[in-house]
Amino acid sequence: MHGPSSGSRRSRSHRMGMGSFGSKPRNRKKVDNELTTKEEIPEILEKRAHELLDNGEEIKVVVSTDLQFDGTYGKDWLLATDKRLIAFNQNGALGHDIQEVSLTTVEAIEVLEMYGNNILKVITSENAVELARYSKRLTPKFNLTVAELEELSSSNGSVLAERRGRRGPGPGGRRGGRGGPPGLKRGGDKSRCEKCGEPIPSWSGVCVNCVQKSKLIFRLFKYALPFLYIIIPAFLMMLVIRFIDVYPGKLSRELVDNILVPAGNVFAAASADGQPIPEQLPETSWGHLEGLSNTLSSWFGSMPLSGSFGHFLTIILIMVGLSVFNMGLSSVRGYMMAWVGQNITRRLQNQTYEHLNTLSIDFFHDRDTGNLMSRITHDVSRLRDFIANGLQDIVGDSLTLIFMCALMFAASWKLALWVLIPIPCLIFFTIVFGKKMSKVYQVLWKRYANISTILASVIPGVRVVKAFARERYEINRFSELTYQVFSGELNAAKLGSLYRPIMQFITYSASIIIWLVGGWQILQGELTLGILFEFQYYMVRFFGPVRTLCEMNERFIRAGTSAERVFEILDTPPTVSDRDDAQAIDNIKGDIEFREVFFTYDNEKNAINGVSFQVEAGEMIGLVGHSGAGKSTLVNLITRFYDPLQGTIVIDGHDTKDIRVKSLRQQIGVVLQDPFLFDGTIAENIGYSKPGASRFEIIAAAKAANAHDFIVKFPDGYDTMVGERGARVSGGERQRISIARAILKNPRILILDEATSSIDTETESKIQEALERLVRGRTVFAIAHRLSTLKYASRLVVLKEGEVDEIGTHEELIDQDGTYANLCQKQTELSKIRAW
Amino acid sequence: MHEAIKVTDELEFLDADSMSISRNAFAELVVEFSDGTTYTRIEPVRSFPISDTMRYITLFDSDGNEIGVVEDVNKLSSNSRDVLIEELKKKYFMPKITKINSLYGQFGVTTWQVETSQGDVEFGVRTRYDIVTLANGRVLIKDADGNRYEIENYKKLDTKSYNLLQTQL
Numbered sequence A: 001m002h003g004p005s006s007g008s009r010r011s012r013s014h015r016m017g018m019g020s021f022g023s024k025p026r027n028r029k030k031v032d033n034e035l036t037t038k039e040e041i042p043e044i045l046e047k048r049a050h051e052l053l054d055n056g057e058e059i060k061v062v063v064s065t066d067l068q069f070d071g072t073y074g075k076d077w078l079l080a081t082d083k084r085l086i087a088f089n090q091n092g093a094l095g096h097d098i099q100e101v102s103l104t105t106v107e108a109i110e111v112l113e114m115y116g117n118n119i120l121k122v123i124t125s126e127n128a129v130e131l132a133r134y135s136k137r138l139t140p141k142f143n144l145t146v147a148e149l150e151e152l153s154s155s156n157g158s159v160l161a162e163r164r165g166r167r168g169p170g171p172g173g174r175r176g177g178r179g180g181p182p183g184l185k186r187g188g189d190k191s192r193c194e195k196c197g198e199p200i201p202s203w204s205g206v207c208v209n210c211v212q213k214s215k216l217i218f219r220l221f222k223y224a225l226p227f228l229y230i231i232i233p234a235f236l237m238m239l240v241i242r243f244i245d246v247y248p249g250k251l252s253r254e255l256v257d258n259i260l261v262p263a264g265n266v267f268a269a270a271s272a273d274g275q276p277i278p279e280q281l282p283e284t285s286w287g288h289l290e291g292l293s294n295t296l297s298s299w300f301g302s303m304p305l306s307g308s309f310g311h312f313l314t315i316i317l318i319m320v321g322l323s324v325f326n327m328g329l330s331s332v333r334g335y336m337m338a339w340v341g342q343n344i345t346r347r348l349q350n351q352t353y354e355h356l357n358t359l360s361i362d363f364f365h366d367r368d369t370g371n372l373m374s375r376i377t378h379d380v381s382r383l384r385d386f387i388a389n390g391l392q393d394i395v396g397d398s399l400t401l402i403f404m405c406a407l408m409f410a411a412s413w414k415l416a417l418w419v420l421i422p423i424p425c426l427i428f429f430t431i432v433f434g435k436k437m438s439k440v441y442q443v444l445w446k447r448y449a450n451i452s453t454i455l456a457s458v459i460p461g462v463r464v465v466k467a468f469a470r471e472r473y474e475i476n477r478f479s480e481l482t483y484q485v486f487s488g489e490l491n492a493a494k495l496g497s498l499y500r501p502i503m504q505f506i507t508y509s510a511s512i513i514i515w516l517v518g519g520w521q522i523l524q525g526e527l528t529l530g531i532l533f534e535f536q537y538y539m540v541r542f543f544g545p546v547r548t549l550c551e552m553n554e555r556f557i558r559a560g561t562s563a564e565r566v567f568e569i570l571d572t573p574p575t576v577s578d579r580d581d582a583q584a585i586d587n588i589k590g591d592i593e594f595r596e597v598f599f600t601y602d603n604e605k606n607a608i609n610g611v612s613f614q615v616e617a618g619e620m621i622g623l624v625g626h627s628g629a630g631k632s633t634l635v636n637l638i639t640r641f642y643d644p645l646q647g648t649i650v651i652d653g654h655d656t657k658d659i660r661v662k663s664l665r666q667q668i669g670v671v672l673q674d675p676f677l678f679d680g681t682i683a684e685n686i687g688y689s690k691p692g693a694s695r696f697e698i699i700a701a702a703k704a705a706n707a708h709d710f711i712v713k714f715p716d717g718y719d720t721m722v723g724e725r726g727a728r729v730s731g732g733e734r735q736r737i738s739i740a741r742a743i744l745k746n747p748r749i750l751i752l753d754e755a756t757s758s759i760d761t762e763t764e765s766k767i768q769e770a771l772e773r774l775v776r777g778r779t780v781f782a783i784a785h786r787l788s789t790l791k792y793a794s795r796l797v798v799l800k801e802g803e804v805d806e807i808g809t810h811e812e813l814i815d816q817d818g819t820y821a822n823l824c825q826k827q828t829e830l831s832k833i834r835a836w
Numbered sequence B: 001m002h003e004a005i006k007v008t009d010e011l012e013f014l015d016a017d018s019m020s021i022s023r024n025a026f027a028e029l030v031v032e033f034s035d036g037t038t039y040t041r042i043e044p045v046r047s048f049p050i051s052d053t054m055r056y057i058t059l060f061d062s063d064g065n066e067i068g069v070v071e072d073v074n075k076l077s078s079n080s081r082d083v084l085i086e087e088l089k090k091k092y093f094m095p096k097i098t099k100i101n102s103l104y105g106q107f108g109v110t111t112w113q114v115e116t117s118q119g120d121v122e123f124g125v126r127t128r129y130d131i132v133t134l135a136n137g138r139v140l141i142k143d144a145d146g147n148r149y150e151i152e153n154y155k156k157l158d159t160k161s162y163n164l165l166q167t168q169l
């Protein structure tokens, strides 16, 4: 079919492949990832294709691959008309392979999913042809292609049409049991961004490139809206504070020009003339404070502090007064904004957590706990900071700069121009360093995260570490990570210790310029000393705001990513959610029917593959099968932890999807395979299934689960704290507590998933006696490896690789002499050995 | 179809009217039922030693097998009740702390000098996890030797004790 490519062809195609990947990677990915089966067809191909086609034959499908058959990267093409499939290999250039398959002969179209790449294969009545080879990135596109090709060929009366009818509707049934139709792909596969096709960093969970900042920022405003009545006054206060902060510049100029310099001149003149120092300094002009002086004079009859000294002290008092006032205002405003910020944090946290609780199990499978935790804690507080402070800082800092510039230009526009010279330098360095810094910190952040990850996984696993004497190994692993943090921190320190002196130097150079140019102008008689002082005052305050404004972009990006991470949770719809018309069912009987149920976790392999059987209310069904056969999955479908991919589960004649999840789960008691206890008392854990359960009920349930005995033998009885995840009670005890929890609420349907696997045979038989009565009148699914556990089961269902292998009573299955009989025999032999 | 049995239908308590608890000459606890069954050297155990001390008392015989559960001590005849309460009080010793005089810590161990309902005492607490705060302000403390103490409501302690305790919660 595909002869080995010649050497020259290989190198050529390789170069072309590299070229198209190397030059504009992003564009290319975008094109490839677009989910279309009608790509633009290269001219040369079109020409060649038309040589093959009949008149009026129309090209329906054009898709390109990203791999060639010899395994080099490059584009091959697959075309389909309503009559034939055409595959161009080696870019379809003249003289290279063309494969042509007539649609009428097609019997099946298969996707061979292999390691790192897939092959699209067409099986005809005579042979099989491999038409396209592509990397996993194009899986969605080719799934769609396959669907369309099937459509084309079956509407063309090919053999495929009949076949399709015969093979069940299993997802991927016609593709060798692999892969699901693209439309049915289950959520959670987030290795690449759906929008831009770039890989998503695993720590982030959202595409960093696609964060639409402006939109998100707008959405963030919504959270500030309820607090506008605080935010607006706080904003006005900030304007006042900023203004007052700048104002003393003008005062210092007044002080120098109107009082200090004239007074100095008087003394200088006096001592030069050899005259006695005058008693009284001359009256001074009050400058722009004239109005204030007039008001004060009219209040007190005359100025309380007159003369130069009076003027001098008044200005100092004003300075003190203003800064005290500013201090007060700042602290009030600080508290107001903190209050707003904390309120926003709390709302956002509660909202996120509440939503998290409605999400289905899938969501949690795909994301690790640490990541979710950091979204609710870390990201939310970053948003808080941005909403409460970030925006006001931008406005405030810009205003400060504008105020100062205006005052400087008013005082001396020449000097102002000179002073602004170092600013571009400052902006340049801030931005360059900012970029470098954020890179260093991102790396560092991940390294710190690695440390937490290792601690979080090793500390709970300390038993395993000790049991295998791997302490040294773990210590070394940890030490490796601390070394990485160490070197990361040193990198940051290197940058930091370069950055700060440079900034200081730039600031200082501005001040030198003032001395130089300002001093020059004074010497020329063009400038007063006061203005020079005023400029110096502004310079000290000028560079902070410039720097924060330069860092603003960084802050926007970070807030945007945080927002996206938080909103991703808020925007995820619960996979298993109630339909609008879902009903509540109060008292079900417990008839359950599986109708052609399919389910897959990963779109690779069906964990449940077409299961159908019926259970009558009150029956106890024993589920048997090797581990991995799909037993747990099957019972999880009843509780709707997951919804079937296809097929339905019917309870009392209702499709489970039409029943409200909450009311369904109220009727079901579950003991999960790996029972989870919360950190609390035993009583709280048993009572968890039924809010407000009395102590009497709790004891009754514990007795039924044969747990009362061991519980009261703890010094604290039912008040014993079980510890994190129930770590302080043994596995068997944990199982019995969770059995008690499941039966406490008198569920109609009881699911026991290897509920007694960690319990010794004797205790188990005691539990069985207790359960034997309780089980009556309920529909029970019991999964057990120890077949004796299932001796009360009315029927047994044997699962094998997601399918029902055998079904019937114990006797029937023994007579059948199949899988179950085999299992039984093995266990009897085992127990004989044990009995010795 | 059977009507399902509720879990609560399954639990039967000992009949308070047909039993009597007494102490024999060896100061051992004896329970006697009206049908004549008698158990000597029985051991009463609280199901809820912290949250419900006078109800759901499980009686074990001298071999550690369960005899049954007394639903409520106060439903027993007055003699039985007195004997049982006396025994429980002996078995469960948990003085109530009324005042904290001083707290000082060294190497992670905190030494408490307190006044309790049973007199003054000094004890050491090894970790913060041995101090548990429940709802309504109740605090349970386990000392280094496994002795128990409780504070009924820490919010009602005098200011000095309260402030000292705050450093530990």
Ligand SMILES: Nc1ncnc2c1ncn2[C@@H]1O[C@H](COP(=O)(O)OP(=O)(O)O)[C@@H](O)[C@H]1O
Pocket (backbone or CB within 6 Å): A365, A601, A602, A607, A625, A626, A627, A628, A629, A630, A631, A632, A633, A634
């Ligand atoms: N959360 C999951 N994600 C992916 N695959 C899973 C998950 N849980 C189970 N599986 C797979 O599904 C199959 C059935 O598993 P399960 O129902 O737990 O088997 P059983 O309970 O019979 O031992 C197994 O092959 C298992 O690896």
Ligand SMILES: [Mg+2]
Pocket (backbone or CB within 6 Å): A628, A631, A632, A633, A673, A753
């Ligand atoms: Mg399982």
